[in-house]
Amino acid sequence: MEITFPELNQIFKNAYAVLALQMFRMYCHPDFLVGLTLKEMTNRVYQAVNKRIHKDVIQNYCAQVWLTAKNSYPAVPADSLEVEIISEYCDEIENYNKEIAYIQNKLIKTAASLDNFKFISSIPGAGQLNSALLLGFAGDISRFDNYKQLNVFLGLDLNRYQSGKY
Incomplete structure (x- = not known):
């Protein structure tokens, strides 16, 4: 170009x-x-x-x-x-x-059969593709006792800020 x-x-x-x-x-x-x-x-x-x-x-x-x-x-x-x-x-x-879209659709269809897919994809901003990718990477998320264990497994280091107003 x-x-x-x-x-x-x-x-x-x-x-x-x-x-x-x-x-x-x-x-x-x-x-x-x-x-x-x-x-x-x-x-x-x-x-x-x-x-x-x-x-x-x-x-x-x-x-x-x-x-x-x-x-x-x-x-x-x-x-x-x-x-x-x-x-x-x-x-x-x-x-x-087209190939990427096909693979994404196939991934979503596969993940839709999992128990937690509907719950995770209902979170605002999560979406079906991100939910499928999360479940594909983490597997059965019910094996984690809390969100901190999931974060460690995923390699996330989230900083939480709470103002105390809620």
């Missing part, structure tokens, strides 16, 4: 997110935006990504890319080999993301 459209790295902090990957795939060179209106660009990206991403978010990123492309000076032409390589890398990252 540094030689095709370096400004994209500053716009997208999370390069492996769905929206970033799609933008990299479609507009990894500023020449791909020539003659394209912001509305056309937004509609193309919206059609290509998951519909759970709000159109306003897509439009905001598209506006940043569209404006940045006007002042960008890439080191290679739009038909260079690097552009093809970027697209292939995007496909590879997307496949890894």
